[in-house]
Amino acid sequence: MSEPAAEAAAPAADNKKKKWLMIGLIGGGVLLIVLSVVLAVVLSHGKSKKGQSKAHDTEQQAEEGDAEGGGEEHADAEEHGKKEEGHEKPKAEHGSAEPEHTTETHKPAEGGKPGDEAALKAEADQLKQDIAKLQHEMDQQTEMLTLSDEAAKLKSEINALKEKKASLEGDKQKLAEGVKQIRSGEKKCAISGNPDKRLDELRACLGMSQHGESKPGEHKPAGDSHEVHWSYNGENGPEFWAKLKPEWKVCAEGRTQSPINLVGKFGSGVPALSYEYKSSALTVVNNGHTIQANVAEGGGVVLDGKRYKLLQFHFHTPSEEQINGRANDMVAHLVHKSEDGKLLVIGVLLNRGKDNPVLKPVFDNMPGKASEEKAVPNAGFDANRLLPASRNYFHYDGSLTTPPCSEGVKWFVLKNVGNISPKQYDAYTQLYPYNARPVQAVNGRAIVEN
Structure with a gap:
């Protein structure tokens, strides 16, 4: 280069x-x-x-200097x-x-940190264990509730069987006594030779219900095998009556149901009601829902020229009827029936106070078991003596207060309150501490007073 x-x-x-x-x-x-x-x-x-x-x-x-860099x-x-x-x-x-x-x-x-991941995993495992424990406890509670419901149903069925047994035993005793009376000549009954009809004819002759059907105006015995059981509480209580039997749907659908709360302004134009009661023997019955006194020949009342015969009277505690929202200790319902099958009920309100001698034959002879009855031939019961001296009343159209809740019943609720002694009240409530249907809707019905 x-x-x-x-x-x-x-x-x-x-x-x-x-x-x-x-x-x-x-x-x-x-x-x-x-x-x-x-x-x-x-x-x-x-x-x-x-x-x-x-x-x-x-x-x-x-x-810093770089010593090696020079x-x-x-x-x-x-x-x-x-x-x-x-x-x-x-x-x-x-x-x-x-x-x-x-x-x-x-x-x-x-x-994520490895330590945190381990802690979160441990916490998740603990939560899974807690959830499993809670689920196990819930399963145990559910099982206990199921067993409790089954026990309640079994108890109800046992009670129904006991009532049925008591009813059958009562019928057996009545039939045995009736046969003795027929054989001794004390009672005469026309019994045919047809074995299929013989029992029904004997029951009719002895005044017993036919295949569980009550006499007009009477409550049906609770233990009757041909009747659906109803009560004042639980699954057969008033709110379920309409579902227990198709014929009882009026208990929920009816527009003129009883009892009602008597409150507000009342109209006039009260129908004339005259009393034609007389002394009578009684048969005191425990029908499984109340104490009822069947009247043999106790007279009756006359409304608008129509005569209504007194069939029986029974009790509810507290009173089913309310006046200005207030119930009394008890009420006696006197059930009457006309020849054309119409019903009329007079309500006599009762509170604890003085002894009631008119009701003494009833309270002294109350059967302790359902379907039992006691005859009181010398009762001398006169409904005139049960009614207060002043007989002013409220009047409205209503229904029976027990199934089948039939409507078209003439109701008269006396304003003045009678008495029963605390001893009489206690004797009744030991058998039936609560047997009152709740008040029903008025639905625009006319209520009059005198």
């Missing part, structure tokens, strides 16, 4: 060396930055494993966020680098 050419090539070689030197410096700087980032990530990851939550910001300026430029480095945990400070890297500021804040490692 010629000298001029060599002189021309020398600057090019110098430029080439400077170029590679510049590339080396730039590469070294990039490498330094990468190493710093990696170091920061490693330190952050290590500290997150230890669960440290506080961040310490430390600023440090240091000027004339190389000294770089000022500012290092931030270096943690002092017993480790030596890392020496400054050779070469010039931009000051690096690092602020470390405790952040959970991506994907």
Whole structure:
């Protein structure tokens, strides 16, 4: 190579060396930055494993000379966020680098901490165990409730069977006594030779119901095998009467049901009611729902020229009728019937007070068991003596207050209240502490008073 050419090539070689030197410096700087980032990530990851939550910001300026560089430029480095945990400070890297500021804040490692994951898993397992325990307890409670419901049904069925047994035993005794009376000639009955009709004819002759059918105006014995059992509470209570038997749907659908609350302004135009009662013997019956006294020949009343014969009277406690929202201790319902089958009921309200001698034959002879009855031939019962001296009343059209809740009943509720002694009241409520139907909707009915 010629000298001029060599002189021309020398600057090019110098430029080439400077170029590679510049590339080396730039590469070294990039490498330094990468190493710093990696170091920061490693330190952050290590500290997150230890669960440290506080961040310490430390600023440090240091000027370090490069002892091995001999004339190389000294770089000022500012290092931030270096943690002092017993480790030596890392020496400054050779070469010039931009000051690096690092602020470390405790952040959970991506994907969650291993310690936290273990704790969460343990907590989830505990929750699963608690849920399983609660489910087991709920299953036990459900099983207990099911057993309780089954026990209640069995108890109800047992009570129904007991009532049926008592009714059959009562019928057996009545039939046996009736047969004795027929054989002795005390009673005459027309009994045919047809064996299929003989029992019905004997029951009719003895005044017993035919196949569980009550006499007109009477409550049906609770233990009768041909009657659906109803009561004043529970699943056979008043709110369910209409569902117990199709013929009883009027108990819910009727528009003139009884009893009612007698409140508000009342009209006039009261029909004339005359009393034609007379002394009579009684038969006191426990019919499974109340104490009822059947009247042999006790006279009756006359309404608008129509005569209604007194059939029986029975009791409810508390009184079913209310006056201005208030019930009395008891009520006696005197049930009458006309020749064309229409019913009329007179309600006599009673409160505890003086002894009631008129009702003494009834309260002294109350049978303790359903379907039992006691004859009181010398009762001398006269309904005139049961009614108060002042016989003003409320009058409205209503229904029977027990199934089948038949409507078209003429109701007269006397305003003045009679008495019964606490002893008489207690004797009755020991048998029937509560046997009152709730008051029913008036539905715009006319209520009159005198």
